[in-house]
Amino acid sequence: MESVEYSPNTPLEYQSETGRLNILGFWIFLGAEIALFSTLFATYLVLVGRTAGGPGPEELFEISGVLIETFLLLTSSFTCGLAIHYMRNHSLKGVFLWIGVTLALGLGFLGFEIYEFVHYIHEGAALTTSAYWSGFFVLVGTHGAHVTMGIAWISLILIQLKQRGLTPDTTRKVFISSLYWHFLDVVWIFIFTAVYLYGMVM
Amino acid sequence: MSNNEQTNSHSHFPWSHLIGFGLSIVLTLLALWVGFASDFSFRTIMIIVVILALIQAAIQLLMFMHITESDSSRIQVGTILYAVFIAVAIVAGTIWVMSFGMHNMNM
Amino acid sequence: MKLDEFFVTGDPLIYGADVSIALTMIGAIFVLTYFKKWKWLWTEWLTTVDHKKLGVMYIIAAVLMLFRGGVDALLMRAQLTVPDSSFLDANHYNEIFTTHGTIMIIFMAMPFLIGLINVVVPLQIGARDVAYPFLNAVSFWTFFMGAMLFNISFVIGGSPSAGWTSYVPLAGLELSPGVGQNYYLLGLQIAGIGTLLTGINFLVTILKMRVPSMKLMQMPMFTWSSLITMVIIIFAFPVLTVALALMTFDRLFGSHFFTMMDGGMPMLWANLFWIWGHPEVYIVILPAFGMFSEIISTFARKTLFGYKAMVYSMVVIAGLSFLVWVHHFFTMGAGGAVNSFFSITTMLIAVPTGVKIFNWLFTLYKGRIRFTTAMLWSLAFIPNFVIGGVTGVMLAMAAADYQYHNTYFLVAHFHYVLISGTVYACFAGLYFWYPKMFNHRLNERLGKWSFWIFVAGFNLCFFPMYFLGLAGMPRRIYTYGIGDGWMSLNVLATFGGVLMGIGFLILVYNIYYSFRYSPRETTGDPWDARTLEWSTPAPVPHYNFAHLPEAKGHDAFWIMKEEKKQGKAPEKKPYKPIHMPSYSGVPIIMSVFFFTAGFGMVFSWHWMSILGLVGVLATMVIRSFDYDKGFYVSVEEIEETEKKTTL
Ligand code: HEM
Ligand SMILES: [Cu+2]
Numbered sequence: 001m002e003s004v005e006y007s008p009n010t011p012l013e014y015q016s017e018t019g020r021l022n023i024l025g026f027w028i029f030l031g032a033e034i035a036l037f038s039t040l041f042a043t044y045l046v047l048v049g050r051t052a053g054g055p056g057p058e059e060l061f062e063i064s065g066v067l068i069e070t071f072l073l074l075t076s077s078f079t080c081g082l083a084i085h086y087m088r089n090h091s092l093k094g095v096f097l098w099i100g101v102t103l104a105l106g107l108g109f110l111g112f113e114i115y116e117f118v119h120y121i122h123e124g125a126a127l128t129t130s131a132y133w134s135g136f137f138v139l140v141g142t143h144g145a146h147v148t149m150g151i152a153w154i155s156l157i158l159i160q161l162k163q164r165g166l167t168p169d170t171t172r173k174v175f176i177s178s179l180y181w182h183f184l185d186v187v188w189i190f191i192f193t194a195v196y197l198y199g200m201v202m
Numbered sequence: 203m204s205n206n207e208q209t210n211s212h213s214h215f216p217w218s219h220l221i222g223f224g225l226s227i228v229l230t231l232l233a234l235w236v237g238f239a240s241d242f243s244f245r246t247i248m249i250i251v252v253i254l255a256l257i258q259a260a261i262q263l264l265m266f267m268h269i270t271e272s273d274s275s276r277i278q279v280g281t282i283l284y285a286v287f288i289a290v291a292i293v294a295g296t297i298w299v300m301s302f303g304m305h306n307m308n309m
Numbered sequence: 310m311k312l313d314e315f316f317v318t319g320d321p322l323i324y325g326a327d328v329s330i331a332l333t334m335i336g337a338i339f340v341l342t343y344f345k346k347w348k349w350l351w352t353e354w355l356t357t358v359d360h361k362k363l364g365v366m367y368i369i370a371a372v373l374m375l376f377r378g379g380v381d382a383l384l385m386r387a388q389l390t391v392p393d394s395s396f397l398d399a400n401h402y403n404e405i406f407t408t409h410g411t412i413m414i415i416f417m418a419m420p421f422l423i424g425l426i427n428v429v430v431p432l433q434i435g436a437r438d439v440a441y442p443f444l445n446a447v448s449f450w451t452f453f454m455g456a457m458l459f460n461i462s463f464v465i466g467g468s469p470s471a472g473w474t475s476y477v478p479l480a481g482l483e484l485s486p487g488v489g490q491n492y493y494l495l496g497l498q499i500a501g502i503g504t505l506l507t508g509i510n511f512l513v514t515i516l517k518m519r520v521p522s523m524k525l526m527q528m529p530m531f532t533w534s535s536l537i538t539m540v541i542i543i544f545a546f547p548v549l550t551v552a553l554a555l556m557t558f559d560r561l562f563g564s565h566f567f568t569m570m571d572g573g574m575p576m577l578w579a580n581l582f583w584i585w586g587h588p589e590v591y592i593v594i595l596p597a598f599g600m601f602s603e604i605i606s607t608f609a610r611k612t613l614f615g616y617k618a619m620v621y622s623m624v625v626i627a628g629l630s631f632l633v634w635v636h637h638f639f640t641m642g643a644g645g646a647v648n649s650f651f652s653i654t655t656m657l658i659a660v661p662t663g664v665k666i667f668n669w670l671f672t673l674y675k676g677r678i679r680f681t682t683a684m685l686w687s688l689a690f691i692p693n694f695v696i697g698g699v700t701g702v703m704l705a706m707a708a709a710d711y712q713y714h715n716t717y718f719l720v721a722h723f724h725y726v727l728i729s730g731t732v733y734a735c736f737a738g739l740y741f742w743y744p745k746m747f748n749h750r751l752n753e754r755l756g757k758w759s760f761w762i763f764v765a766g767f768n769l770c771f772f773p774m775y776f777l778g779l780a781g782m783p784r785r786i787y788t789y790g791i792g793d794g795w796m797s798l799n800v801l802a803t804f805g806g807v808l809m810g811i812g813f814l815i816l817v818y819n820i821y822y823s824f825r826y827s828p829r830e831t832t833g834d835p836w837d838a839r840t841l842e843w844s845t846p847a848p849v850p851h852y853n854f855a856h857l858p859e860a861k862g863h864d865a866f867w868i869m870k871e872e873k874k875q876g877k878a879p880e881k882k883p884y885k886p887i888h889m890p891s892y893s894g895v896p897i898i899m900s901v902f903f904f905t906a907g908f909g910m911v912f913s914w915h916w917m918s919i920l921g922l923v924g925v926l927a928t929m930v931i932r933s934f935d936y937d938k939g940f941y942v943s944v945e946e947i948e949e950t951e952k953k954t955t956l
Pocket of ligand 2: 586587590633634636637
């Protein structure tokens with residue numbers, strides 16, 4: 001390997017060429033994800049009001065459920081940040097603890113979201129009901145699918161952490177997955193604003 | 203920028219995370235208040251809550267994701283800014299184009 | 310589903326294709342088995358992560374697709390030559406122009422360019438590989454499997470027939486109930502994954518893997534153009550991903566994005582498609598600009614004129630290309646303000662393009678020009694592309710476009726930019742970099758024959774189409790009446806098309822001929838060229854550079870040669886072990902699963918889609934647990950290799 005000396009302050013994940021390249025590449029991937037979600041938002045916003053005589057958001061959205069989802073995800077983003085903080089202090093236990101909490105909160109979020117979806121479908125608002133609900137389910141559902149992927153991915157990384165401890169490779173993976181997790185929170189903030197607040201205030 | 207600057211917060215209490223978390227909670231509640239309790243016009247409300255969302259996104263990027271920390275921070279920041287330009291072009295452009303000259307876009 | 314619905318039947322052309330596909334496959338299997346080449350194929354090619362080999366595979370696939378797309382084109386020309394022709398029926402004609410357009414843009418132009426970028430860019434920047442060699446293989450194989458999925462629609466299930474733009478409601482479930490449109494959606498989706506990965510991979514490669522001495526503003530122009538292209542890919546392809554997914558949901562799961570009923574908006578599809586579609590045309594033209602820049606400067610024996618202006622004009626193009634998409638549907642009725650805005654941005658984008666034309670002309674000015682085949686293609690590009698660009702600006706005027714839109718005038722415009730831009734560039738690049746890839750040159754005499762015949766054929770074929778358009782001939786019609794008065798120009802066009810076909814066949818023959826008879830290269834620098842890829846020996850070792858080269862300005866290799874002439878030979882340093890990535894079978898296996906999932910979705914065989922998706926996820930998990938760190942090339946091996954190659 002390169003015989004570069006790293007200052008002890010350099011986090012492990014930046015200490016290998018692969019680490020630096022992959023982290024940068026992931027940021028660029030997040031740029032692409034922004035374009036992807038923008039397209040979904042644009043579609044959703046254009047389809048607002050096109051309920052074809054079926055139920056509309058103002059009848060079905062409930063602020064309490066949405067707020068619980070929002071705070072679960074916000075908090076999970078915070079705990080995920082804490083995990084990275086402990087990782088940089090070389091505390092494997094701290095990483096396990098806070099990632100564990102993050103995953104639990106993520107699962108909680110998913111649970112509430114699934115409940116919400118099932119509820120809407122019961123009330124007669126499904127993917128196939130109208131253009132509006134197609135837009136809603138695909139935008140919010142894509143976010144939910146990302147959260148699901150995130151949970152599965154981070155769980156796999158936990159196994160690797162257990163097997164190998166904190167190395168430049170494992171810390172890189174933890175760090176990259178944390179970027180992904182925070183990003184999902186950012187997307188949710190916009191869903192909260194453009195879907196729920198907009199839908200309820202209108 | 204060098205790697206050394208990555209975290210002076212090493213081994214200290216994670217203040218920046220805590221502040222970021224507090225701010226996001228406050229901003230979320232503020233958005234709620236603007237949406238439900240204020241008596242601004244619909245337009246003003248939407249403008250304010252979108253701005254609040256953008257601030258929250260910036261907090262995540264800066265305080266949680268450490269976008270400025272690595273050797274490549276300029277590329278990272280540039281990527282995200284360009285992505286924001288694209289996002290605005292796609293969202294605003296699509297809404298404008300698909301409104302077919304009608305000014306009431308909420309129909 | 311009955312077997313005779315599964316296989317496309319009833320048309321002798323298709324039976325012929327079935328037979329020839331089966332024979333080719335049997336032939337390939339026989340040859341591989343007879344010469345005991347299976348193992349070699351797997352270990353050297355199918356599992357490779359070497360950017361040079363991946364590049365070659367991209368190019369081979371692209372040439373095959375050019376052949377398929379070309380056959381489609383000639384079938385269309387045959388049908389349109391005379392009025393009231395009954396060679397093809399309406400539906401068959403629709404299928405052919407749909408597959409022609411899709412294949413040419415997605416499965417020919419892009420992979421051809423990406424292939425050349427793969428071979429050349431890492432060498433130009435003095436890198437030993439790309440940033441993510443494994444992902445590079447994933448990119449290639451997903452592209453390849455996507456292309457195969459799209460292509461089998463021809464014999465299994467039926468081809469899409471709603472145009473490469475797939476406008477709804479025509480492409481919707483009611484009007485296109487068959488599986489053809491599903492093939493379009495899934496084939497493009499799978500190939501699109503690969504393209505996005507290529508975008509990220511090469512962006513990071515160019516930004517981070519350059520030799521440390523090469524500054525951004527010293528990069529070769531082809532590298533610059535690739536960089537900008539990658540930026541456009543990264544932000545444009547997600548839009549296509551979403552648009553395709555939404556239409557897939559409409560067709561398979563009953564959602565209402567683009568339907569006529571329940572609030573759907575068919576015109577939203579056109580909007581999303583072109584948000585990707587216009588940047589896409591710049592994705593296929595910018596690398597071409599880059600190649601012409603390299604070739605013109607090499608064979609005019611001058612540094613490129615206006616380097617900075619070239620770079621900045623591409624940066625402007627990258628930004629503007631996302632702000633012009635509505636010019637593809639001015640006639641949709643978005644209103645005066647919208648049309649005016651997009652009309653102006655469209656005209657603006659012609660300005661940086663024009664700047665580049667002047668730069669090439671000034672590079673040629675007072676140059677000592679060598680008329681090689683690569684250079685001939687580049688020279689022919691300039692006037693032909695100007696014709697395409699000027700007519701583009703005519704189309705950009707919204708009010709005038711109401712007349713031109715969807716006529717042969719438009720068809721002529723985009724073939725003038727795409728063929729004389731992208732296709733000429735692919736040919737020029739192929740002739741130029743061929744010795745880097747295969748260690749021998751393509752024959753120049755055959756090359757010039759193919760050049761002149763193709764260029765003459767191209768202009769004969771497409772110039773008349775401007776006038777057909779002005780005379781009112783709409784695009785995408787399968788026949789016309791004798792009274793329309795379009796026959797003589799159509800005959801001319803078909804004649805030109807045949808010439809282009811002959812030109813292409815000569816090129817293919819040239820590949821065979823040169824493989825047999827061209828002398829092998831004795832130097833890595835056959836053209837007396839200027840950039841770092843030519844500093845590598847022939848053949849290029851798999852680690853590219855034994856020592857990393859030093860870049861002291863633009864045209865880094867030229868500077869090295871000048872210094873050598875002045876006696877300043879670089880000192881000989883001892884070799885050090887070189888780290889290289891390991892080959893992997895995961896990318897191809899993962900892509901086969903993608904194919905399986907896609908095929909299942911085309912036919913709504915859910916068990917098969919789930920199987921495929923589970924396979925994809927499983928290969929990802931396997932990859933995640935794989936901590937392979939690559940290997941080191943030992944100093945002995947480097948010495949051995951360097952002795953065998955000639956500089
Ligand atoms: C000088 C700059 C250019 C301008 C001002 C321009 C303008 C236009 C306009 C206004 C249209 C739509 C016309 C209509 O549908 O009625 C169009 C179509 C098209 N252009 Fe260009 N163009 C330019 C360069 C290019 C380049 C460089 C390419 C690709 C290499 C390209 C490829 C296409 C394609 C493929 C279509 C038609 C797609 C379809 O409808 O199937 N154009 N162009
Ligand atoms: Cu365009």
